[in-house]
Amino acid sequence: MSIQHHPLDELLTAFAAGTLDLGQHVAVATHLTQCARCRDATQLMEHVGGAVLASLPPTPMSGDALTRVQARLREPIAYETPREEPGSGALDDIPGLPAFVRRYSAAPWKWIAPGVRLRPIQLPAVSGTRVFLLKSRPNTRMLEHTHTGMEMTCVLTGCFSHEAGHYGPGDFDLGDDSMRHNVMVGPAEDCICLVAMHGALRMAGFIGHLIQPFVRL
Numbered sequence: 001m002s003i004q005h006h007p008l009d010e011l012l013t014a015f016a017a018g019t020l021d022l023g024q025h026v027a028v029a030t031h032l033t034q035c036a037r038c039r040d041a042t043q044l045m046e047h048v049g050g051a052v053l054a055s056l057p058p059t060p061m062s063g064d065a066l067t068r069v070q071a072r073l074r075e076p077i078a079y080e081t082p083r084e085e086p087g088s089g090a091l092d093d094i095p096g097l098p099a100f101v102r103r104y105s106a107a108p109w110k111w112i113a114p115g116v117r118l119r120p121i122q123l124p125a126v127s128g129t130r131v132f133l134l135k136s137r138p139n140t141r142m143l144e145h146t147h148t149g150m151e152m153t154c155v156l157t158g159c160f161s162h163e164a165g166h167y168g169p170g171d172f173d174l175g176d177d178s179m180r181h182n183v184m185v186g187p188a189e190d191c192i193c194l195v196a197m198h199g200a201l202r203m204a205g206f207i208g209h210l211i212q213p214f215v216r217l
């Protein structure tokens with residue numbers, strides 16, 4: 001598998017710094033499970049971040065710091081209840097989906113357009129970014145669309161092409177509201193992608209306007 005399209009460095013930096021929202025974090029982490037190059041880059045950023053922190057001059061502690069720490073020591077420790085794995089097996093049949101995503105629950109597939117189905121993934125915490133699987137039949141021409149926020153796409157199986165190139169398994173595509181996508185799915189097999197979408201998807205063209213009210217993306 002030869003990965004051609006990677007997240008921008010800014011995105012990997014935000015991932016390493018922990019500043020992405022959960023849905024975006026899941027999308028970048030999905031790419032990292034498949035891409036040694038980005039894993040190495042992210043690890044390097046984490047080390048650099050640690051080195052920067054270590055090089056900062058020490059900050060004097062406030063006078064009551066010790067008292068406050070001692071007070072905390074007397075507080076009961078609140079253990080976070082480990083989240084029970086849904087274990088629904090709902091996502092077990094999705095090839096290429098990382099193990100950490102398989103533990104999440106998922107709603108059933110729903111039809112959104114001819115040859116295209118969507119399956120929402122239920123994240124374990126609230127996120128401003130929705131995560132879903134998108135499955136398209138071979139040779140499907142996806143409806144031309146724009147979006148109102150950032151959209152991250154990780155190819156799990158199959159492939160697609162649009163104005164910016166060809167995307168196969170492991171590739172990562174970032175779209176924002178300045179782009180219009182005209183996506184064509186490859187001829188060989190179904191294309192399944194994990195998509196993290198912030199904001200709304202707006203479909204363009206006559207058919208898009210017809211079905212937009214019904215798909216409510």
Ligand SMILES: [Zn+2]
Pocket residue numbers: 003005006007031035036037038039
């Ligand atoms: Zn990469």
